[in-house]
Amino acid sequence: MNSLTVLLCSVLYLSLLFAVAYWAEQRPQLGRSLVNNPYIYALSISVYCTAWTFYGSVGRAASGGIEFLTSYIGPTLGAPIWWSVQRKIIRICKTQRITSIADFISSRYGKSRLLGVLATLLCVMGMIPYISIQLKAITTSFAVLSGQAVGGASGASLSTKALLISLLLAMFTILFGTRKLEATERHEGMVTAIAFESIVKLVAFLTVGIFVTFFLFRGPSDLFEQAAAVPSLERLFTFNSTTSTANWFWNVCLSMMAILFLPRQFQVAIVENVDEKHLNKAMWLFPLYLFLINLFVLPLTFAGKLLLDPGVDADNYVLALPLQFGQSGLALLAYIGGFSAATSMIIVETIALSVMISNNVVMPLLVSRPGWQARFSALDGESSWSHVVITIRRLTIVGLLLLAFLYYHFVANHYSLVSVGVISFVAVAQFTPAMIGGLYWKRGSRAGAKLGLTAGFTLWLYTLILPSLASTGFLPGSFLTDGPFGLAFLRPYELFGLTGLDSISHALFWSLFFNIGGYVWGALNHPQTSLDHAQAVLFVDVYRYAQTGDQSVTWKGQALLSDLRILLATFFGDERARRTLDRVARRNHLTANTIYADPRVVAYAEKWLAGAIGAASARIIVSSVASEEPLSVDEVIHILKASQELMMVNKELTRKSTELQQTTEQLSQANERLKLSDQQKDDFVSTVTHEIRTPLTSIRALSEILYDQADMDEVVRLQFLGQVIRETERLSRLINQVLDLEHYDSGRYRLTTEPLLIDELVNESIESVAQLARDKGVSLRVSPTPGQLPILEGDRDRLTQVLINLLSNAIKFSPADTGQVTVSLALRQNWLDLSVTDNGVGIDPAMQQLIFEKFYQASNQTVRKPKGSGLGLAISKKIIELHHGTISVSSALQQGARFTCSLPVH
Amino acid sequence: MKVLIVDDEPNILLSLEFLMKKEGYRVFIARDGAEAFDIIRQEVPDLLLLDVMMPRVDGYEVCQFVKQSPEYQHCKVIFLSAKSKEIDVKRGLALGADLYLPKPFSTRELVAKIHELLPQTASSSGR
Known part of the structure; x- marks a missing residue:
């Protein structure tokens, strides 16, 4: 197959990919979004399987046997914990508008700029080798397919091709990922294209596998029997002396961590996630995908060993087998499969890295210099900043691919795909302490994260990168065998005398050992700043705060609303900035046109900007318009307590x-x-x-x-x-x-009390009204008293006044000539009841309480008014109450009335 | 000339009866509004001296009745009341009363006003 055909096919495939992406991007405008789907999500996570898997698995199996499986067992075993870890990260990223793993770490540890830069550096340095092996895979497979010698081709011509491929891919990546500035960094088109690529590579690999197993051999049993007959192949089936349990353990752990923290995995699984629920399906779909794509690795390995020339690189078996047997169509399919595996990785990885670099390194630098800030703000056109951001990202993508090319040219060329890829895995594994600690441990602090990351990073460089440079001649070989300056305990593959592990396990062990140590020591020995602490609580308790509403707890200070609007307009355009601010104001029930922005609005603006340019840059740029008063620890604690207690x-x-x-x-x-x-x-x-x-x-x-x-x-x-x-x-x-x-x-009145004989009191009163009764012809009598009456303690004059009042009322309301008024006394335990009964008009039951009110009689106009002030009964009631007694009336209309005074006696 | 005095205070009745008789009127007495109605219908008085606050039927009702019935058009009404607030006075006048004198009133003023209201009755006995 000539190279032009292969090149044409490659470009056609990329164009198809772009068409898929473009189509997917138009979909949401027509209706339901394509990426809002757990299957697309699971397939996009399968970007994990790169050219390393497609070509490298067979290569690794050819030398290390079933050890290649560790890279897939790790994610499979780890998938169940996604429900906790991934879901929490997704929730945090959504609420905090985090767009990359570097952003996450910077944001978690008090929006630290330095940490963002450190994490970005680690990612870039870790990922360059990984990208370079993708370039290598594409270049090699291109050479193999176009028949330009397997193995013996001139390095110079291959390198030229690799450079061309790098630039072509850079162009496509720019098209995919940086056409516009998105505050959420979601790329629906890219995700769909990646999912499509996952299908392509799976189908291609399975097709080659089926061809080899069932057409070149008579099924798997035939293939394995033939392989078992060869002693050098037999050892690849099983565990043996070359594979130690410790190596297995460390390699499984390594891939378990890598799948969580690889920048491209973070991009597709976290940033591009549409719905947390998609995790449920991805947790079993993704392991299933891994299982399928590994199904034919061993058959292909054995077939290659049995059927191909021993000079053929095992990394190329997938391509070489169909070619060997004249299946050029199948070989082209295999090439496209490998190409898709490599391109998907390159596209996502470089986009993720470019976001990281622009948001965590370049933007903070630009925006922290007032001169630069003014210069870019002054550019004409509304979204001048967004133009700057996109340009930075495009340049970054080109730069990354060029770096990867250089690494390929000088280093990766000399290694197998897998051995270079694993170095990258160890690099991202360094995020584990800071990430897991940041998710679940509130004391995890900025100092700890810096210390841990630096230590892990340094150890990684020392135990993996420096040796790789040494073996390619950049450093003297004695560095490996004798240690630097002849210090044997510092030998990079046997640090501090640790032996018995392969270089990867060894490096992982030491780097994580110092990383975790540094992280914990830093957290325990350096106090958190208030912002650090605030972010820690927001991250660790994300579920609690996400439910209680906006997380605008960390701004205190004043910003002019107009400044804020201009600032946002430079990133997102005038119209969008205005609309969004209005919406935020409405949602928080604020007046839209205040002079100073509400702290919630400032916080929202910061978060919005963070989505576009990263947390650290956003903080710097918002501080430039908002004069922030530093929050004291007390205030933060107070605010947090307040939001914690919101429900309560x-x-x-x-x-x-x-x-x-x-x-x-x-x-x-x-x-x-x-x-x-x-x-x-x-x-x-x-x-x-x-x-x-x-x-x-x-x-x-x-x-x-x-x-x-x-x-x-x-x-x-x-x-x-x-x-x-x-x-x-x-x-x-x-x-x-x-x-x-x-x-x-x-209440000032004092009674003049003395012991009183009750009958004497009654008789005196009766004498006073006798003339009145005689005048009206009313008969007056005292009913016989039962036995000995007790002595009453009371005010003689006042009680006489009451009795006379009651008697004269009775006479007044009794009919002339036939009237009868009776005084009776009764003892009831410690109470003396003194009653005055008449046979007059009686009192309406409805009025019986009212008659004790002042002037009741006077204001009651319905009956003829007898002479009197209308105060008599009111006064009587007061006097009786002063004696701790009660006065009451019982009566029915036309049936007379009986007034009773009850007084306490001893 | 007939005058009807309506009040529930015996001493008011006593003094007004003496005064009116002295002025040469035929004097009739009622102790509340209900009694007043009977006498008005029977005797058709030329002048009413009305208390306001009385049991059963009050002075306002009596005034209203007199002023709304055509047959009593000529009858003058003078309120004599302890209710002396402006609103009470206005209410009485609104009902058509010719005069409203708050208690305690001056008998001299009362007699002078009556002369104004009923000039033709220049008292036969005079003073």
């Missing part, structure tokens, strides 16, 4: 509001009572005034007549004078009673 407070609030309602009700009742008593007071005053005016009127009229009529008849004159005197008496009585009543009401 809410309940409390409900309770309080109920209480308040009750209090309001009580208050309004009290107010009603007050109004009523005010009304009563008014009524009392106006009644008293009226009651005074009446006798005054008579006195005035009578005396005026007496004065004017000199010739009055002597009898009439005397009658008039008599009435004047009587009205004057009435007036004095009234005034005395009013004063009495006020006196009793005020």
Whole structure:
């Protein structure tokens, strides 16, 4: 097959990929989004399987046997914990608008710029070798397919091809990933294309596998029998002396960590995740995918060993087998499969890295220099910053691929695919302490993360990268065999004398040992800053805070709303900035047009920017418009406590509001009572005034007549004078009673008590009203008392006053001539009941309580008004109450009335 | 000329009866509104001296009845009441009363006003 055909096929395939991506991007505008689907999600996670899997697994199996499986057993065993780890990371990234693993670490540890840079550096250095082996795989497979010698091709021509391929891929990656600035860094088109590629590589690999197993051999049993017959192949089936359990353990752990923290895995599994629930399906779909793609690795390995020339690199078996047997179509399919495995990895990885570099390294640098900031803000066009960000990312992608090319050219060329890939795995495994600690341990601090990452990074460099440079001649070989400066305990493959592990397990062990040590030591020995602590709580308790609403707890200070709007407009355009700010204001029930922005709005703006340019840059750039007063630890704790207690407070609030309602009700009742008593007071005053005016009127009229009529008849004159005197008496009585009543009401009145003989009291009172009764023809009597009456302790004059009042009322309301008034006494345990009964008109039951009110009689106009002030009963009631007794009435209309005073006796 | 005095205070009745008789009127007495109605219908008085606050039927009702019935058009009504607030006075006048004198009133003023209201009855006995 000539190289032009292969090149054409490659470009056609890339164009198809781009078409798929483009189609997927248009879909959401037409209706349901394509990526909102657990199968697409699981397939996109399968970006894990790169050219390393497609070509390298066979290569590794050819030398190390079933050891190649460790890279797939790790993720399979680890998949169940995704439900906790991945889900939590997804939730945090969504609430904090985190777009990469470097962003995550920087954000978690107090939005530290340095940590963001460190994590980015580690990612870039870790991933360059990994990308380079993809380039190597594409270049080699291209050479193999186009027949340009297997193995013996000139390095220079291959390198030129690799450079061309790198640039071509850079162009496509730019098209896929950096067409516009997205605050969420979601790329629906890219994800769909990646999922499509996962299908292509699986189908290609399975097809080659089936061809080899069932067409070149008579099924798997035939193949394995033939292989078992060859001793050098037989050892590949089983565990043996070359594979130690420790190596297995470390390799399984390594891939378990890598699948979580590889930048491209973070991109597809976390950042591009649409729905947490998709994890449920991915947790078993992805291991299934791994199982399928590994199914034919051993058959292909054995077939290659049995059928191919021993000079053929085992990394190329997948391609060489169909070619050997004249199946050029199948070989092309295998090439496309490998190409898709490599391109998917390169596309996602470089996009993830470019976001990281632009958001965590370049942007913080640019925005922290006022000069730069002003310069870019002044560029014409609305979204000048977004233009800057995209340009940075494009340049980064080109730069990354060029770096990968250089690494391929100088280093990776000399190694197998897998051995280079695993170095990258160890690099990202360094994130484990900071990530897992950051997710579950609130004390995990910035100092710890810096220390741990630096230590792990250094050990990784020392135990894996430096040796690889040494073996390619950049460093003297003695560095490996004798250690630096001849210090044997520092030999990079046997650090501190640790032997018995392969180089990867050895490096992983030491790097993680120092990494975890540094992380924990730093956390325990350096106090957290307030922002550090605030972020720790938000991350570790993400489920709690995500439910209680906005996480705007860390801004305190003032920003002009107009400044904020201009700032956002430079990134997202005027219209979008304005709309979003309005929406935030509405959602928080704020006025949209205040001069100073609400802290919640500032926090939202920061988070929005963080999505586009990273947490650290966002913080710097927002600080440039918002004068932030540093939050004290106390304030942070206070704020956090407050939000923690939000639910409780809410309940409390409900309770309080109920209480308040009750209090309001009580208050309004009290107010009603007050109004009523005010009304009563008014009524009392106006009644008293009226009651005074009446006798005054008579006195005035009578005396005026007496004065004017000199010739009055002597009898009439005397009658008039008599009435004047009587009205004057009435007036004095009234005034005395009013004063009495006020006196009793005020509570200052003191009774003059003495031991009293009750019958004496009764008889005296009866004598006082006897004349009144006789005048009206009413009979007055005392009913016989039962036995010895007790001595009553009381105020003689006051009690006599009450009794006379009751008796005169009774006489007043009894019918003339037939009236009967009876006084009776009764003992009831410690109470003496003194009753006055008449046979008069009686009292309507509805009025029986009212008659003890002041002036009741006067204001009741429905019955003929007998003489009296209307204060008698009110005063009587007061006097009895002062004696700790009660006064009551029982009566029915037209059936007389009985007034009873109950007084305590001993 | 007939005058009806309506009040529930005996001494008011006593003094007004004396005064009116002295002025030469035929005097009738009622102790509440209900009694007043009977006398009004029977005697058709020319002048009413009305208290307001009385048991059963009050002075306002009596005034209203008199002023709304055509046959009593000529009858003058004077309120004599201890209710002396402006609103009470207005209410009385609104019902058609010719005069509203708050208690305690001056008998001299009352007589003078009656002369104004009923000039033709320049008292036969005079003073």
